[in-house]
Amino acid sequence: MQGSANTALQNARRLIGPLRGGRIAHDFRRTAVRNLERQGVSRSVAMKITGHRTEGVYRRYAIVSDADLQEATRKLAGTISGTQTEGEALHTAREPVKLGG
DSSP states (O other): OHHHHHHHHHHHHHHHOSOOTTOOHHHHHHHHHHHHHHTTOOHHHHHHHHTOOSHHHHHHHOOOOHHHHHHHHHHHHHHHHTOOOHHHHHHHOOOOOOOOO
């Protein structure tokens, strides 16, 4: 699996091309971590994709915004009070992410 993740990362780098507009590689890495977290990809898989070797460093990139906290609170309130509808439950369910194919 690591080979396919590396291939995918190399392909993404080719598509991005030269960095422009003052962006640096860490900006893209932070965006990748954030997107993986929001999609429910497990931390161990996300760390392999982004190349982080320790959770401590990975967590520096996994920035949580106020909007993320508000969304989590809304979801928790719906499940605790029993007010979450079936449609909301289906919408918030996570499906496994398939890599490489």
